[in-house]
Amino acid sequence: MTTFIFDVLKDLKDSEINLSKLTFILPSKRAGLFLKHQLYKVADETIFSPEIISIEEFVENTSQLKPISNTELLFEFYNSYVTLTKKENQDTFEVFSKWAQILLQDFNEIDRYLIPQENIFNYLSDIQELKHWSLEQNKTDFVKNYLSFWNKLYTYYTHFTQQLLNKNSGYQGLIYREAVKNLESYIQSNTEKKHVFLGFNALNTAEETIIQKLLEHDVAKIYWDIDQVFFNNQKHDAALFTRQHQTRWKYFENNPFHWITNNYSKEKNISIYGVPKNIGQSKYIGTLLNNLSQSDPSLQNTAVVLGDENLLIPVLNSLPSTIEALNITMGFPLKSIPLASLFESLFKLHKNPSKSFYYKDAINIIAHQFIRPLFYFDDTDYASKIIETIEANNIIYLTSDRLKQIAAKAETIIDILFTNWEIAIDDALKNCSQLILTIKNDLIENKASNLLPLEYLFRFNELFNELSRLNSEYHHIKDISALFSIYKELLSTETLDFQGEPLQGLQIMGMLESRVLDFETVIISSVNEGILPSGKSNNSFIPFDVKLENNLPTYKEKDAVYTYHFYRLLQRAKNIHIIYNTEADVLTGGEKSRFITQLQLENIHKINHQIIAPHVPVIQPKLNQINKTPQLLNQIIEVAKQGFSPSSLSNYIRNPIDFYYQKILKIKEHDDAEETVAANTLGTVVHNTLEDFYKPFIGEFLTVENIKNLKPKINETVSHHFKNEYKEGDITKGKNLIVFEIAKRYVSNFLDLEIQDLKAGNQIKMIAVEAENNVFIDIPELNFPINLTGKVDRVDEYNGVTRIIDYKTGQVSQSSVEIVDWEAITTDYDKYSKSFQVLTYALMMHQSNQIQLPVEAGIFSFKNLRHGFLKFAQKDKTGPYAKKNALITEDTIDKFSIELKKLVLEICNLDIPFTEKEI
Structure with a gap:
């Protein structure tokens, strides 16, 4: 395969032109590198390398202006805007930067296409006047200001461009316009130089x-790279511009048009693959x-x-290990680097001035x-200490002082991250630079394994140095919000460039980097509508019809x-692989590109079209199972010695499986x-409050007066227990205040229920509160002790009948504490878990001789207090006419003991694994 560059060099050589004296001008610097590499193929002898430059370099040299970054242009433009706009009508720099970006693009287009500036700006102003009823007598202030803005566009442009010219700098369009002005002078000074x-x-x-102009003065030659298939087809957009140049340029009336080639029609292997999703394409x-x-x-x-270009990282992660040499032309966007997320989090944290920070933002x-490594001192991980303290104490909003209390040794890094951001922009930028330096000092201790992170830091250091320079020179950034906005603007344009051997191995590039270059094998990804081509977008203040009238490019151009670049890649290639995303996407459309349809309709090449689906293995859902080993049995024995609780x-x-974990x-x-x-916190507070209230009455009969005296203490006691359990969490507002009031209401309602009971003539004697139990149960089949342990919320005597009571702050109904089938009590959790718990408490208290049978056991449900004490009951059958027995007797305990022992034997059985249940 011969390349376009080689064909050009060969033609020049055959024309006996001295290559060393030529100045080659190409669309990109990369193309120049490939041209330099091909020189040896046509040179018969040792020669001096010709001058090889990009079109941008040539225009800059001719204009005598130096380009400046888009971000600096914003600062310069704001100077002009502030100078020419009344103070009361001025936007802040942050607001200005949103619309000024679009206006700067329009300035650039107007200058690149040499449109008479005053004419187009006056035209735009007249359009807005017509739109907003300029003859209307009573215009609103908003309309007046809006029309005033449009009337000033030309003034803004003139002042802004003059300011740039005074500094010998400019944006691309201005540099092009000045180059055209200086062209005659350039030609006169370079009559002997030949440009290609x-x-x-x-x-x-x-x-x-x-x-x-250069062609007319015979100091230039030009070579086009277009195929006759496209050129001869008046409807094919790949040759749209080339046809225009041939017909409109006076030079080609008497001079040959180099070149129309015939490479596209040659035999090619074209494969088109539909692959779902971006990651699928990368793989x-x-x-x-x-x-x-x-x-x-x-x-x-290849x-x-x-x-x-967002596919770069997924593609790099998908490359086979056999690839030895690789060259990446496109840069890695700084916004995709992990360090970018850190500074974004910092700016968001400090965007709104505040002395306290939301805990999730701080932990982030x-x-x-x-x-995290910067919080490590004297073998202590202070980052973990801070996070654990926040979680243990429910600190939702915290200050830098509170952070220093928790981690005094990390005071320096806490200051950098959390203090002095709101005072001045210079201080915020100093904090960023200091943070970069601190991270660098930490990483440099192990430099060999941190080369890439150190490179990240270097690029971000450059970025913040640029921000500091711009702010010190222009002083437009007034707050963190504006700084964040400009930081994001800079970040979106900056890249981390890869270093590699550009002429060796696999080449990975974007569409624009492929200009002038030819490859034998080409793989093109994301050939979807909205990407290739990018489709309609009108990010401009200039309406579509005005662009047409002034020959400015629209979405059609x-x-x-894109059409030209796509087809030019195919011209000389032999093996072509085109990949598109089959999955529809809300933002980018998702249908395959019109380029693919066009290729298929041309019927020039045989095309292999496949839909690729990734191999997805069918994984049968399998419940987790842990087989018991002798070692595992030893651990179960340890748990048994300490005691199985009813909840466990x-x-x-x-x-x-949850028990196992x-x-x-x-x-x-x-x-x-x-x-x-x-x-669970609400439940603990209510339990602890009732414990405090009833402990003094153990061994005594309750009276209405006793209970009434407790009611004034509810607020204080509940507050005390919330402080113990919820630590530094705030219960004075929002949902927490509602929960706090609910806790008080639960306690108050329960006390009201007790008062009603007592007034009805019932006698209640307190026997125990939060009664601890730890009893041994005899299971002859096991040769190790089994203990049961647990705490009973309350034991009392109600009209002479002992009651074992469990408090539940959730919803419990009577049916939840009734049992028909004894065998199901250890298998059906949903139906019988409440019955299981209260019966275990009854068994423990009976075994430890704290109570005498028969007794009652049950639940007070704070969400269902109107039903009072929900007693455990045995039913002889289901249905409304089933007989119930609410007393727990020796027979009840015996029946329950049989099922309980079966359960314990199952837990301790080596042959029965811990098997996950479907829940």
């Missing part, structure tokens, strides 16, 4: 003017490269062209991969540019800080 333009397609008016690119490397391990003449920063046994009934492996669920009081 090659590989151009869509030219703006300034570029057309420059090239035509399939890896598969294709793996197959290609079998026959060509070097992949020397290029992966990413239609969507402290736990960041670059920050933009699509034609209920947990086993519900799901044995919690009692054997000792794995506890992670508790986050409670922003809203959790149900």
